[in-house]
Amino acid sequence: MFALLRTHASLRLLFLGQALYWSCSIIGIALTALVGARLAPLPWLATLPLALLVAGNLVAVRPLAAAMQRHGRRRVLVAGALVGVAGGLTACLAIMADSFALFGLGIAGVGVYQASSAYYRYVALEAVEAQWRGRAAACVLAGGVCAALFAPSLALAARQWLITPFAGAYLAIAGLAAVAALLLTRLPEGAAATPAAGQASATRWRTLLARPALRAAIVMTGVGHGLMILVMNATPLAMADCGFAVESSARVIQWHVLGMFLPAFFAGGLVDRHGSRRVAAAGIAVLVASAALALSGVALAQFVASSLLLGIGWSLMIVAGTTLLTEAHAPTERAGAQSLMEFANGGTAAAMSFASGALQSGIGWTAINAAMLPMLAGAAWLLWSTRPALLRSA
Numbered sequence: 001m002f003a004l005l006r007t008h009a010s011l012r013l014l015f016l017g018q019a020l021y022w023s024c025s026i027i028g029i030a031l032t033a034l035v036g037a038r039l040a041p042l043p044w045l046a047t048l049p050l051a052l053l054v055a056g057n058l059v060a061v062r063p064l065a066a067a068m069q070r071h072g073r074r075r076v077l078v079a080g081a082l083v084g085v086a087g088g089l090t091a092c093l094a095i096m097a098d099s100f101a102l103f104g105l106g107i108a109g110v111g112v113y114q115a116s117s118a119y120y121r122y123v124a125l126e127a128v129e130a131q132w133r134g135r136a137a138a139c140v141l142a143g144g145v146c147a148a149l150f151a152p153s154l155a156l157a158a159r160q161w162l163i164t165p166f167a168g169a170y171l172a173i174a175g176l177a178a179v180a181a182l183l184l185t186r187l188p189e190g191a192a193a194t195p196a197a198g199q200a201s202a203t204r205w206r207t208l209l210a211r212p213a214l215r216a217a218i219v220m221t222g223v224g225h226g227l228m229i230l231v232m233n234a235t236p237l238a239m240a241d242c243g244f245a246v247e248s249s250a251r252v253i254q255w256h257v258l259g260m261f262l263p264a265f266f267a268g269g270l271v272d273r274h275g276s277r278r279v280a281a282a283g284i285a286v287l288v289a290s291a292a293l294a295l296s297g298v299a300l301a302q303f304v305a306s307s308l309l310l311g312i313g314w315s316l317m318i319v320a321g322t323t324l325l326t327e328a329h330a331p332t333e334r335a336g337a338q339s340l341m342e343f344a345n346g347g348t349a350a351a352m353s354f355a356s357g358a359l360q361s362g363i364g365w366t367a368i369n370a371a372m373l374p375m376l377a378g379a380a381w382l383l384w385s386t387r388p389a390l391l392r393s394a
Contacts, residue, residue, distance in 0.1 A: 227287060
């Protein structure tokens with residue numbers, strides 16, 4: 001993986017872009033539900049801004065893919081980061097104005113930035129030979145390790161930058177997104193352009209979903225991403241309910257994000273050697289272990305360990321699903337297949353983001369983690385039932 005980073009300038013830029021995006025994301029994960037709880041007119045609306053973040057992602061994924069198919073990657077990725085700048089500034093102003101509606105609007109703008117950053121790993125796949133695709137996707141995801149090491153401390157410090165508590169953290173998000181936009185303007189033309197842009201296929205999503213390997217890829221990433229969002233967004237609220245300080249929940253989120261991205265140093269190699277199906281199955285098993293640990297108690301050590309495993313399981317399923325997707329469609333179908341995967345991820349994440357606050361205030365932390373198990377069982381059944389097609393693709 002390090003050799004790829006040394007020899008491919010585009011991967012280095014995408015690695016840094018991912019680190020900057022996830023720094024923004026970690027600040028939001030640690031603080032947005034808490035800000036939402038302070039601004040919301042009703043307690044169960046605390047995670048609505050997080051749901052609006054995912055809704056912004058959901059609305060943007062298909063137009064972004066179509067724009068990249070027509071105009072190339074670089075211009076659209078830079079525009080996505082600039083929307084993140086606007087979203088961070090809007091959220092900062094909303095906190096100072098004590099406006100829940102304006103805060104939601106700003107966070108939705110950050111969601112558009114999130115949607116554009118999701119395409120970084122696809123750009124990485126296009127920058128290398130086929131046998132290195134797993135490692136290339138992992139190179140980009142590994143940028144999140146840098147974010148996990150530094151962003152929680154930045155979140156805690158930035159919330160006191162301005163007179164109004166927490167407002168400075170969203171100013172920091174705007175600044176990080178601005179740096180990302182500047183970096184992405186240097187993305188090499190070879191990585192920025194989309195091959196076959198002039199001959200894009202109009203393949204319908206229904207036709208794509210008829211392919212077992214592609215359908216399994218969508219489910220792998222959708223289930224992994226949705227469950228991660230559900231539990232991750234509920235974690236700061238659950239810890240607050242258990243009497244933990246904001247500093248403790250920020251550190252738990254730090255371990256969670258390390259779990260999300262540390263596997264990038266080996267997950268890509270595992271996919272390249274053993275195939276997507278086996279790595280996805282390992283991801284499901286790790287998520288089951290995460291739920292079991294969370295169900296065992298609410299001590300700080302259990303929050304840390306279950307959150308770490310939650311991140312590892314997400315990473316394995318994302319790398320496996322992304323790699324399998326590239327093997328299940330033609331180059332001219334790229335925009336349709338990639339936007340379908342991101343739409344599915346965004347749809348599940350939107351539902352889970354909104355549900356996490358309501359479920360935490362309604363049925364509690366234990367029930368949230370118990371709900372993971374039947375969904376993981378369904379994903380495992382799909383992997384098993386489609387194994388002949390996946391073995392041909394993996």
